[in-house]
């Protein structure tokens with residue numbers, strides 16, 4: 001390995017939820033070095049935060065346009081090689097587009113953009129560049145999720161015949177019933193969040209996860225969404241029926257008003273021979289279910305796991321992997337791609353996954369608005 005990859009960060013300041021996850025993840029395998037960024041739109045908070053966490057301040061910029069302008073003045077061997085976008089959703093597209101147009105690699109939070117149209121524009125922008133582009137569907141980095149993907153690909157559970165993903169949170173419950181609070185939450189503002197809250201924020205994780213572990217494609221959706229109040233423009237709960245390739249049927253159950261739930265994301269895939277179940281709040285256990293057999297629990301770090309799974313495990317069995325490790329594994333895959341080293345396509349989600357995620361959000365909302373009808377995704 002040569003020098004560390006120079007990483008810039010957009011968003012993720014002291015007031016953010018996701019910033020710390022990216023900072024820790026990027027440092028996990030000693031591959032990246034954060035050299036600067038714009039962590040907050042207010043200068044005092046931006047620079048104050050950087051001073052507080054002890055990063056160098058000389059490449060902290062007042063805003064995104066200044067970052068591009070100043071970084072381009074630097075010689076290539078000093079310039080940021082990759083920039084992570086951790087801002088609210090509406091900024092992902094303009095930032096990612098300009099970064100790609102100016103030769104930067106990009107790591108972008110999900111949902112990738114606010115519309116499918118923007119996602120397609122971004123895809124064609126990427127095609128004109130040589131850049132690496134990753135979308136952080138964080139949970140695909142877990143070792144036991146990677147194991148699930150490999151087992152399904154190897155035929156260990158036989159032909160997939162039922163898919164069930166549930167993603168329940170409760171954090172919007174105390175907000176949705178208070179008019180003032182719901183007016184001040186960016187995820188409930190279409191200008192900042194896009195056309196959907198619940199499906200856009202967490203339904204996309206479930207959608208991507210289904211396609212990641214099964215390597216099937218969702219072809220059609222039928223959605224029933226819940227907005228709770230007529231003045232609320234963004235869904236906070238919904239159920240989506242799925243038709244996938246190979247005539248496989250499934251569903252996504254998703255809610256942000258599941259009172260008291262924290263981050264209850266689970267994926268259950270049933271095949272003709274066996275079933276696999278995984279829960280995000282207990283991510284080191286992958287349950288293998290078989291007709292007439294005792295339940296088996298597979299765990300990370302053991303030799304029975306696939307190479308892809310073991311690649312994402314740093315310590316021997318019995319040392320639990322968590323959400324930081326999962327994101328760290330995505331950064332590790334991106335580092336390989338930037339360094340032109342070989343990597344498995346399961347190591348990080350790409351532009352294709354981001355575009356499909358946006359297609360899913362729009363089609364789910366369309367299905368609901370048209371009276372709960374089936375809508376094709378492709």
Ligand SMILES: NC(=O)c1ccc[n+]([C@@H]2O[C@H](COP(=O)([O-])OP(=O)(O)OC[C@H]3O[C@@H](n4cnc5c(N)ncnc54)[C@H](O)[C@@H]3O)[C@@H](O)[C@H]2O)c1
Pocket residue numbers: 010011012013014015016017018019038039040041064086087088089091109110111136137138139201
């Ligand atoms: N992968 C995951 O599992 C996951 C989890 C949570 C959030 N997210 C995504 O991460 C993104 C951010 O979510 P969050 O919960 O951290 O949001 P947040 O509101 O907690 O934080 C957003 C941050 O962006 C900063 N910011 C806003 N405008 C900016 C600008 N113009 N320039 C620079 N910084 C700016 C804010 O100051 C803040 O620090 C969203 O797109 C969200 O969907 C992903």
